[in-house]
Amino acid sequence: MAKKIESHQNKVFKRIKSLNQKKNRDREDIFVAEGLRFVSEIPQGWEVELFAVSDAFAQENDMEIYEERAKTFIFPNELFSLLGDTENPQGILAVCKKQNTAQETLWRGGASFFLLAEELNDPGNLGTIIRTADACGVDGIFLSKGCVDVYNPKVLRATMGSVFHVPVFQDVSLKEVILKMKENNISLYAAHLKGECYPYHLPLEKGCAFMIGNEARGLSNEAAELCDQWVKIPMPGMAESLNASIAAGVLLYEVVRQRLN
Amino acid sequence: MAKKIESHQNKVFKRIKSLNQKKNRDREDIFVAEGLRFVSEIPQGWEVELFAVSDAFAQENDMEIYEERAKTFIFPNELFSLLGDTENPQGILAVCKKQNTAQETLWRGGASFFLLAEELNDPGNLGTIIRTADACGVDGIFLSKGCVDVYNPKVLRATMGSVFHVPVFQDVSLKEVILKMKENNISLYAAHLKGECYPYHLPLEKGCAFMIGNEARGLSNEAAELCDQWVKIPMPGMAESLNASIAAGVLLYEVVRQRLN
Numbered sequence: 001m002a003k004k005i006e007s008h009q010n011k012v013f014k015r016i017k018s019l020n021q022k023k024n025r026d027r028e029d030i031f032v033a034e035g036l037r038f039v040s041e042i043p044q045g046w047e048v049e050l051f052a053v054s055d056a057f058a059q060e061n062d063m064e065i066y067e068e069r070a071k072t073f074i075f076p077n078e079l080f081s082l083l084g085d086t087e088n089p090q091g092i093l094a095v096c097k098k099q100n101t102a103q104e105t106l107w108r109g110g111a112s113f114f115l116l117a118e119e120l121n122d123p124g125n126l127g128t129i130i131r132t133a134d135a136c137g138v139d140g141i142f143l144s145k146g147c148v149d150v151y152n153p154k155v156l157r158a159t160m161g162s163v164f165h166v167p168v169f170q171d172v173s174l175k176e177v178i179l180k181m182k183e184n185n186i187s188l189y190a191a192h193l194k195g196e197c198y199p200y201h202l203p204l205e206k207g208c209a210f211m212i213g214n215e216a217r218g219l220s221n222e223a224a225e226l227c228d229q230w231v232k233i234p235m236p237g238m239a240e241s242l243n244a245s246i247a248a249g250v251l252l253y254e255v256v257r258q259r260l261n
Numbered sequence: 262m263a264k265k266i267e268s269h270q271n272k273v274f275k276r277i278k279s280l281n282q283k284k285n286r287d288r289e290d291i292f293v294a295e296g297l298r299f300v301s302e303i304p305q306g307w308e309v310e311l312f313a314v315s316d317a318f319a320q321e322n323d324m325e326i327y328e329e330r331a332k333t334f335i336f337p338n339e340l341f342s343l344l345g346d347t348e349n350p351q352g353i354l355a356v357c358k359k360q361n362t363a364q365e366t367l368w369r370g371g372a373s374f375f376l377l378a379e380e381l382n383d384p385g386n387l388g389t390i391i392r393t394a395d396a397c398g399v400d401g402i403f404l405s406k407g408c409v410d411v412y413n414p415k416v417l418r419a420t421m422g423s424v425f426h427v428p429v430f431q432d433v434s435l436k437e438v439i440l441k442m443k444e445n446n447i448s449l450y451a452a453h454l455k456g457e458c459y460p461y462h463l464p465l466e467k468g469c470a471f472m473i474g475n476e477a478r479g480l481s482n483e484a485a486e487l488c489d490q491w492v493k494i495p496m497p498g499m500a501e502s503l504n505a506s507i508a509a510g511v512l513l514y515e516v517v518r519q520r521l522n
Binding site: 124128131132133134135136137138158160161162165166198200233234235236237238239241242243245246249250253256257259260 | 396399461495498503504507520521
């Protein structure tokens with residue numbers, strides 16, 4: 001049975017609210033999935049600690065499916081609206097365990113396909129990139145220190161649930177990951193202003209990875225030098241650069257195109 | 262010489278501030294370009310009505326280049342910060358005439374390349390799509406009624422200046438534009454859930470156009486039926502859909518790829 005919670009002082013209320021801060025999410029290795037669509041994307045086997053719903057949601061929806069799966073708490077509408085990050089909350093959120101894929105399982109040989117990002121700052125960009133990488137069937141995403149937190153509510157919203165599908169590793173040492181890739185014959189490419197070849201003739205049916213840099217500064221020299229080849233995205237028009245998520249989309253989709261055949 | 266303005270009551274202050282509202286921009290056919298980077302993107306021949314700068318900006322920069330080009334007004338820093346839409350204003354904005362390309366000049370025959378959007382709502386998406394279309398060398402962009410205003414500050418920021426490069430037509434009747442395209446042998450494609458062919462084998466070296474639908478609802482049936490062919494963007498992974506600007510990027514870049522040869 002769902003439990004009713006009426007007060008700001010309640011510790012469940014306080015705890016969920018505390019998860020708006022990264023340090024609290026990190027300490028417990030959990031995050032908050034807000035909204036009906038996002039909650040309905042949680043895969044069957046995923047560990048959910050609790051559901052929180054508003055009175056209005058509880059009246060209009062069958063609560064059993066939630067109660068069977070995890071502890072469920074009902075809040076008065078106003079109190080619920082204070083819980084999350086959304087301006088117009090839809091009356092449901094879930095506190096979930098973070099992803100827990102072991103990096104070693106990724107080095108499976110064959111035509112693997114990875115994405116690396118260095119100091120990507122914009123939550124919308126990161127979320128959109130994760131969603132796109134998921135659509136393209138990427139095997140894993142590696143984020144350097146200084147990237148925005150994947151479990152930031154704005155990032156999560158932009159992933160549209162893809163955070164449940166693709167393994168994402170945060171705060172990694174790009175150097176170590178790249179060494180691992182070299183050992184596994186995975187070629188690493190990056191879009192770079194000094195790139196001389198277009199992505200269209202790269203041998204992307206083989207194991208490959210792309211690295212994306214910071215929105216304003218691009219890749220650091222250190223990271224750029226770890227790449228096997230720099231790539232140029234053609235820009236026949238007048239714009240001088242692309243949005244980071246568009247650049248990622250163009251590169252990832254070239255892998256998809258080549259592998260369709 | 263730049264003129265100093267000290268008061269909220271001044272009519273130049275009030276007029277610039279009024280341009281945060283679409284109806285006021287529309288009445289005078291002008292818009293506000295905020296920030297040094299955006300202002301520096303204004304092409305030589307573009308009609309600028311006035312520049313507004315903060316005291317701090319005026320002290321640190323050569324004002325002559327602005328004064329020579331248009332009336333220039335200096336505001337105390339605090340007053341300047343009330344003028345625009347940006348949270349951390351960079352101390353300069355320009356009031357510019359809107360684009361004024363005649364639609365007829367677009368129907369020039371040959372391998373034209375257009376983008377149409379129906380009821381695109383998100384400012385960031387629209388701005389990113391305009392920037393991407395500019396990078397790809399699109400000849401013109403047509404927006405249906407119900408799309409977000411191109412001259413909305415959030416859209417402008419995301420275009421990164423591309424609004425000065427590509428002709429954008431707002432509030433158009435898609436039906437009339439599509440008739441015009443048919444007369445000019447331009448094939449119209451749209452990403453559609455019922456699409457059966459991938460974009461990679463379409464004859465995109467010929468005149469072509471792509472249509473993008475609303476972020477949540479996709480294309481209306483009416484608009485979808487005006488297309489020559491529905492296209493499917495492959496998604497070998499688990500995501501069920503792409504962000505609208507990513508979908509546009511994948512399609513527009515396929516034109517670029519095919520035309521490189």
